[in-house]
Amino acid sequence: AQSVAQPEDQVNVAEGNPLTVKCTYSVSGNPYLFWYVQYPNRGLQFLLKYITGDNLVKGSYGFEAEFNKSQTSFHLKKPSALVSDSALYFCAVRDGNTGKLIFGQGTTLQVKP
Amino acid sequence: EADIYQTPRYLVIGTGKKITLECSQTMGHDKMYWYQQDPGMELHLIHYSYGVNSTEKGDLSSESTVSRIRTEHFPLTLESARPSHTSQYLCASSEKGHDNSPLHFGNGTRLTVT
Numbered sequence: 001a002q003s004v005a006q007p008e009d010q011v012n013v014a015e016g017n018p019l020t021v022k023c024t025y026s027v028s029g030n031p032y033l034f035w036y037v038q039y040p041n042r043g044l045q046f047l048l049k050y051i052t053g054d055n056l057v058k059g060s061y062g063f064e065a066e067f068n069k070s071q072t073s074f075h076l077k078k079p080s081a082l083v084s085d086s087a088l089y090f091c092a093v094r095d096g097n098t099g100k101l102i103f104g105q106g107t108t109l110q111v112k113p
Numbered sequence: 114e115a116d117i118y119q120t121p122r123y124l125v126i127g128t129g130k131k132i133t134l135e136c137s138q139t140m141g142h143d144k145m146y147w148y149q150q151d152p153g154m155e156l157h158l159i160h161y162s163y164g165v166n167s168t169e170k171g172d173l174s175s176e177s178t179v180s181r182i183r184t185e186h187f188p189l190t191l192e193s194a195r196p197s198h199t200s201q202y203l204c205a206s207s208e209k210g211h212d213n214s215p216l217h218f219g220n221g222t223r224l225t226v227t
Binding site: 032034036041042043044045046049051088090094100101103105106108 | 172215217218219220221
């Protein structure tokens with residue numbers, strides 16, 4: 001069965017420091033992987049996706065993600081965190097059989113000034 | 114800005130009432146989805162549609178129903194609301210035939226049943 005896991009409920013980082021939000025996946029076949037962000041009282045916004053090609057994917061707001069096939073991971077990164085990056089982040093994988101997106105449980109990112 | 118709209122944003126209603134949560138998108142997307150987001154913030158797919166007159170139940174059992182009479186409109190109905198239905202409901206859409214196309218989400222409806 002396809003699944004995605006975000007092992008950390010919350011990540012705390014100081015403004016200006018690099019951040020990493022972790023995601024691991026389990027799929028049969030080629031993985032289609034996504035990151036979304038949710039600000040308070042809003043819907044989810046698409047950040048970036050990995051389909052094929054370069055393992056380092058660049059997305060919106062300076063975020064990037066590194067696809068690692070051997071570790072089945074797709075960690076979200078940013079070189080320098082902003083207070084405004086504080087939000088809830090979801091990793092997702094597309095189920096190759098049904099086409100549906102399977103979301104992780106979410107990670108709250110807290111960036112302190 | 115989002116091209117997918119949900120109304121109302123907030124709804125407080127008494128037990129036993131019938132309610133309809135509205136969702137409309139202007140992007141011409143064939144695929145539409147309803148997710149329920151619980152207090153722990155996990156997302157659960159409760160309904161989806163791949164086109165007009167097509168609706169399917171999602172991964173989480175729900176007492177709600179949906180309809181898809183027009184491409185742009187995907188309302189969700191609860192015939193008799195209960196406190197256990199208190200949650201945030203998120204509508205989303207995506208293009209048909211592109212498995213790598215991202216979902217576009219509305220801002221959600223936060224439902225409270227008293």
